[in-house]
Amino acid sequence: xxxxxxxxxxxxxxxxxxxxxxxxxxxxxxxxxxxxxxxxxxxxxxxxxxxxxxxxxxxxxxxxxxxxxxxxxxxxxxxxxxxxxxxxxxxxxxxxxxxxxxxxxxxxxxxxxxx
Amino acid sequence: xxxxxxxxxxxxxxxxxxxxxxxxxxxxxxxxxxxxxxxxxxxxxxxxxxxxxxxxxxxxxxxxxxxxxxxxxxxxxxxxxxxxxxxxxxxxxxxxxxxxxxxxxxxxxxxxxxx
Numbered sequence: 001x002x003x004x005x006x007x008x009x010x011x012x013x014x015x016x017x018x019x020x021x022x023x024x025x026x027x028x029x030x031x032x033x034x035x036x037x038x039x040x041x042x043x044x045x046x047x048x049x050x051x052x053x054x055x056x057x058x059x060x061x062x063x064x065x066x067x068x069x070x071x072x073x074x075x076x077x078x079x080x081x082x083x084x085x086x087x088x089x090x091x092x093x094x095x096x097x098x099x100x101x102x103x104x105x106x107x108x109x110x111x112x113x114x115x
Numbered sequence: 116x117x118x119x120x121x122x123x124x125x126x127x128x129x130x131x132x133x134x135x136x137x138x139x140x141x142x143x144x145x146x147x148x149x150x151x152x153x154x155x156x157x158x159x160x161x162x163x164x165x166x167x168x169x170x171x172x173x174x175x176x177x178x179x180x181x182x183x184x185x186x187x188x189x190x191x192x193x194x195x196x197x198x199x200x201x202x203x204x205x206x207x208x209x210x211x212x213x214x215x216x217x218x219x220x221x222x223x224x225x226x227x228x229x230x
Binding site: 031032033035037043044045047050054064080091093096098099100101102104105106107108 | 116145146148150155157158159160161165170171199204206208211212214215216218220221223224
């Protein structure tokens with residue numbers, strides 16, 4: 001079974017600085033997908049970025065990038081130029097390559113951005 | 116962007132009562148999911164549903180839980196006899212073809228409070 005580990009319960013960063021949120025995963029499958037979701041205090045789940053296990057390049061979406069290190073089984077989220085609106089809970093998730101298999105989530109990291 | 120719709124947004128019930136949480140997934144999606152999140156904790160997978168049957172379920176999804184797609188649009192989660200520990204935010208989600216690289220579209224959740 002797959003497992004996602006997020007070891008940072010909380011992170012603090014100043015506005016305009018970059019921050020890295022850690023995520024490690026465990027699976028015996030060779031084909032899988034990794035996701036990051038943001039959950040602000042309002043509660044909705046917002047998709048941020050996706051990385052496939054066979055993707056050779058790290059995924060980027062605007063200020064978000066995913067530092068994918070396959071050998072280390074890590075998929076860290078990097079947020080550049082943090083903004084106050086980035087304050088939220090961030091969840092790493094993965095799914096394996098079987099049709100419709102559910103995403104399994106980590107425990108999340110609370111990011112606080114200060115001015 | 117298309118949306119997953121959940122009703123009600125809040126549900127208060129007495130312990131031992133039955134509740135039905137309702138969801139309208141995105142219309143051309145084939146895979147449907149229920150997740151729950153106890154306040155401030157991780158997002159936990161409950162069940163996935165495809166082609167009118169359960170395709171996966173977690174240990175949490177015991178005999179007290181059931182899911183149904185009664186018509187072409189609604190997807191419901193029923194809890195037969197609620198317990199205090201069922202108090203949580205319940206998220207419905209859907210995915211198009213169930214491909215590894217497809218993100219989950221989440222609804223805005225139903226906050227269930229069992230008294």
